[in-house]
Amino acid sequence: MTQDGKVTQGNEAPEALSIEPWPIQRRRRVRMSDVAAAAGVSTTTVSLVLSSKAGSSIPAATQARVFEASRALGYRTNTIARNLRVQTSDTIGLISDVIASTPFAGAMIHGAHQAAAEAGKLLMIVNTEQNREVEAKAIDTMHASQVDALIYATMYHRIVEPPEELREAPWVVLDSRTEDPDDSWVVPDEAGGAYAATRHLIEAGHRRIGYIRDANHHPADVERVEGYQRALAEAGIVFDPELIVADRNQPIGGQEAAAKLLQLERPPTAIQCFTDRMAMGAYRAIARAGLSIPGDISVVGFDNQSQIAPWLEPPLTTVQLPHEAMGRWAVEHLLRVLRGEIDGPRQQRMECPLVVRESVAPPRDKATQSSGHMRGTS
Amino acid sequence: MTQDGKVTQGNEAPEALSIEPWPIQRRRRVRMSDVAAAAGVSTTTVSLVLSSKAGSSIPAATQARVFEASRALGYRTNTIARNLRVQTSDTIGLISDVIASTPFAGAMIHGAHQAAAEAGKLLMIVNTEQNREVEAKAIDTMHASQVDALIYATMYHRIVEPPEELREAPWVVLDSRTEDPDDSWVVPDEAGGAYAATRHLIEAGHRRIGYIRDANHHPADVERVEGYQRALAEAGIVFDPELIVADRNQPIGGQEAAAKLLQLERPPTAIQCFTDRMAMGAYRAIARAGLSIPGDISVVGFDNQSQIAPWLEPPLTTVQLPHEAMGRWAVEHLLRVLRGEIDGPRQQRMECPLVVRESVAPPRDKATQSSGHMRGTS
DNA sequence: TCGAATTACTGAATCGATTGAGTAACGCTG
DNA sequence: CAGCGTTACTCAATCGATTCAGTAATTCGA
Numbered sequence A, B: 001m002t003q004d005g006k007v008t009q010g011n012e013a014p015e016a017l018s019i020e021p022w023p024i025q026r027r028r029r030v031r032m033s034d035v036a037a038a039a040g041v042s043t044t045t046v047s048l049v050l051s052s053k054a055g056s057s058i059p060a061a062t063q064a065r066v067f068e069a070s071r072a073l074g075y076r077t078n079t080i081a082r083n084l085r086v087q088t089s090d091t092i093g094l095i096s097d098v099i100a101s102t103p104f105a106g107a108m109i110h111g112a113h114q115a116a117a118e119a120g121k122l123l124m125i126v127n128t129e130q131n132r133e134v135e136a137k138a139i140d141t142m143h144a145s146q147v148d149a150l151i152y153a154t155m156y157h158r159i160v161e162p163p164e165e166l167r168e169a170p171w172v173v174l175d176s177r178t179e180d181p182d183d184s185w186v187v188p189d190e191a192g193g194a195y196a197a198t199r200h201l202i203e204a205g206h207r208r209i210g211y212i213r214d215a216n217h218h219p220a221d222v223e224r225v226e227g228y229q230r231a232l233a234e235a236g237i238v239f240d241p242e243l244i245v246a247d248r249n250q251p252i253g254g255q256e257a258a259a260k261l262l263q264l265e266r267p268p269t270a271i272q273c274f275t276d277r278m279a280m281g282a283y284r285a286i287a288r289a290g291l292s293i294p295g296d297i298s299v300v301g302f303d304n305q306s307q308i309a310p311w312l313e314p315p316l317t318t319v320q321l322p323h324e325a326m327g328r329w330a331v332e333h334l335l336r337v338l339r340g341e342i343d344g345p346r347q348q349r350m351e352c353p354l355v356v357r358e359s360v361a362p363p364r365d366k367a368t369q370s371s372g373h374m375r376g377t378s
Numbered sequence C: 001t002c003g004a005a006t007t008a009c010t011g012a013a014t015c016g017a018t019t020g021a022g023t024a025a026c027g028c029t030g
Numbered sequence D: 001c002a003g004c005g006t007t008a009c010t011c012a013a014t015c016g017a018t019t020c021a022g023t024a025a026t027t028c029g030a
Helices: A032-039 A043-050 A060-073 A079-086 A103-118 A132-144 A164-168 A190-203 A219-234 A251-262 A276-288 A323-338 B032-039 B043-050 B060-073 B079-086 B103-118 B132-144 B164-168 B190-203 B219-234 B251-262 B276-288 B323-338
Strands: A091-096 A122-127 A149-153 A171-174 A185-188 A209-214 A244-247 A270-273 A298-300 A347-350 B091-096 B122-127 B149-153 B171-174 B185-188 B209-214 B244-247 B270-273 B298-300 B347-350
Touching (some): A032 A043, A032 A060, A079 B079, A103 A122, A103 A323, A103 B103, A103 B122, A122 A132, A132 A164, A149 A323, A185 A323, A190 A209, A190 A219, A190 A270, A209 A219, A209 A251, A244 A251, A251 A276, A270 A276, A276 A298, A323 A347, B032 B043, B032 B060, B043 B060, B091 B103, B091 B132, B103 B122, B103 B323, B122 B132, B132 B164, B149 B323, B171 B323, B185 B190, B185 B323, B190 B209, B190 B219, B190 B270, B209 B219, B209 B251, B209 B276, B251 B270, B251 B276, B270 B276, B323 B347
Parallel strands (some): A149 A171, A185 A347, A270 A298, B091 B122, B149 B171, B171 B185, B185 B347, B209 B244, B209 B270, B270 B298
16 A cells, blocks of 8 residues: 555446446446455455365355355356466367368367366367468467367368467367377277278178278278278188279269179178268169168168268168267367376377167078178177 | 565566476467567557557557567467456357257357457357256356357257346347347248248149148247248148148158158149158158159258258258358347447348259149249249 | 647556465463 | 464455556647
8 A cells, every 4th residue: 555545446336337228237247356345354365265275264154254245246256357367268279170061060069068168168169161371360369368278170080280389288189180199189990980880791791891982082081991901801801802992972972882883793792881971872872773771782881970870761880980079088188188197199099889770681692601690799 | 666676576587387398388478568678668559559559659660669579579469368458358158058969050150150250259159958057157157258248049949038147248049039029039031931942832833732840839840831831822722731741850750741641632742841851751752652753743841951952862952041141140230239239139030042952843744734934943 | 939739658557366475363382 | 471373364466468647759830
C-alpha cells in the first residue's frame, strides 16, 4: 500500500453491464474476491479451500463458509486467469487434415476426447483441409493458447512429415507415421488385421483366396497385402500372384476386380477386399455371376464401416479399424509424457479386431474335407 | 517503484528451462517485453504496432524496428494473457450430444469451423454422450473459459429443452428446435426437401407414389411426410393412405416396407423413402420382386449419405441434408448477435437440395402419356 | 515568438487466480 | 513465563498483454 490514499481499487464491481433489450443478460461475473468478501476471508483462503489442495490448515468451519459463499454467489473460477498464472491451459491440441468427409474422424476424435476428459483436459480441434499454410497458422494459434501438447492427426494411414513448428511441445502423430525414429505415432496394425481375416478364411477351409487390393499402394494397402501373404505362408499355401487384383478403392473398383477373379480358370472360393466399399462391389459382381455369398463364395472386407458392413446382405465379416482406440492412445501417450513417465518416443500399432458376421462359410467343394474346424473360430 | 532497490524483477528470463533428455525443448517463451527491449521501445508501442490498431502515430521506421525484432525473436502473443485483459476468449463453444457414430457430425462441425475461422474465432467442441450431467459440466467449463457464445448441437432433428446454464451467453440450437419462441435455432427444411423429391417424381410422370416413413414419428419424419403430401395435393393427386408404410429406419425396415408396397393390388410406380438407408433396403425388395430401377420402379431417398447414395446401383437420387450449411449458419448467427446486429431470436429452416442421380425415370406404363416434361427438371 | 496542436512515445494500472513469504494468536513445554 | 511450534490465516507479487492517462519534443499558425 502506498503513501497517498489512492490505491488500486479497480475491483469495485461495475454495474451488471447494461440492460440488453433481449434476454441475453450477461451478468457480471463473480470473482474470487467477491466470494472472499462474502465469506469474510482473503482470496488466498478461498483459493486454498476451493482447490482443496490445502490438506494444510483451514478449519472445517471456514471451509464451509467459503463453500457456502461460493455456491450462493454462483462462483466459477475464471480459467483464463488461472491459466495465465499457472502457465498452462490444460488443453491438448488436435490438428487434423480433414474433419469432415470421412466417417472415421468422429471415432478418432471421440477416443481422444474421452481420454482427455478423464484427465480433466480439454481438446482443442482445428482442421486444416490439407492446406500447409492453414496448418502452420493453426499450430501457431495452438501454441499461442499454451496447449500442453499436440496431436497431428490424419484421416488415413500414410507417411507424413509434420511441420517443424509442432516440436515446441510434446506431440504425436495419429493415424499416420513419420520416417524419423525419434517421433511418436500410432497407426492401425493393418498387417495384423489382414492376417486375422485371411486366417479366418483359411480356418473355414479356403485355400484359394482372392485378394482385391487398392491400386494406390500406400502403407495401408501394402501392409494389408503383407498380412494376407503371411497368413497364406503360415498355412503352407503357395501364393498365386494371379489371385491378387488391384483397382480403385470404390464399390465399382471392387466389382470389376471381383469379376476378374471370378473369370479365372481356377477362380477363388473366397475373396478378401482392401475395404468394405470394395467388398460392396464384390457382392455385386458375385450376384451378377449368379453365385451366392457365402454359399459359393466367401467375402471379407476391412474397415467395418458402420454404414456399410452390417447392412450388406449377408452382413459382411470384416476387420475393425481401431480409430477410437488410437485417439485414446494418442492422448494417453501425451499425458504420460507430460507427467514425465516416458523418456523416449513410442510407436504403436493398434490391433484391428476381426468382426465376424455372415459372409464366410466353408467352401462348397471342400465342405466335407475341411469339416472339424471352421466358422466362429476367432 | 519503491524506496528500497528491491523492485519487481520477475521478468528476468529464467534459463531456457532445463535440458530434457529427449528432444522436447520447451524453450522459454518470448514476451512482448523482450521484443520491446530489442526494438528499444516500450511494450505499449509494441502492442500498438503489432495490433496495428494505431493508425495513430507510430512512424514507419519504428514500426519496422518492432516488426523486425518480433520476427527475429519469434514472438507470438500469449493468447491467455491477452484474453484475460480483454475479457474475451474469441471462442465459440459447441456442445454436441454425439460426435461419433454419425457421419453427419463431421459436416456440421466442419461448417461451424469454417465460419468461425473466417471470423478469427476458435471452436471449442465438447461432446456429452447424451448425459445431462456431463452436459452441465461441459457448459460450466465453457463459461469458465469465457466462451463468447454457445452452440447446442444435436445429431438429428428433434425437440430439445436445453439446460438453463446455457443462457449466460448468446446461444443457438443446431439441428433441433426448442418450443420457446424466444430461442434461436436452425434445422433442415425437411418438408421442403421431401416436397422437392416428390415433385421430382411427379414431374417424371408418376402419380402413384409410395412413401416409406419411419415408425418413430419424430419431427424429421412428420415434416417429410407433410412435404410429400403437399406435393401430391398441389399436383391434384388424391392421397391414398395405403401408399404410406411405416417401418424401422434401417435397410431391413425399408426392404420390408417396400415389399409390402409392391404387393398392393395397385402397386406404386415410384417409392420415396424416409432415408437412404431405407432406400437401400427398398432396392433389395425391388430386385427380389424381379423388377428393375428405374425402369420398373423409381426410387428416391433422403440424407444423401456419402457412403451409400452414390454407390447403390443405380446411384440414388436423394435429398441432401444441409449439415455444413447449418453449422455455418449457427456460427454466423452468433457472430451477428455478438456484433449487436440482431435484436431478437431467429429460427431458420435450411434448404435441403435435391441431388439427382439415376434412380428416377418415367413410369413404364405412362412413358408415352407424360413425355414432354421429365428428368433433370430440378 | 508564444501558445496550441500534433507527433511519438511511456508508465503503470488492469484483467483474476495462485502462491511464496510472512504474521498474529494460541497452546504447550520446561 | 520465555520460547517454540502450530494453526489460521493475509499480503502482495506474479503471469503477459492491453490501454488510459500522461509527457516531452516538435510543428505550425498567427
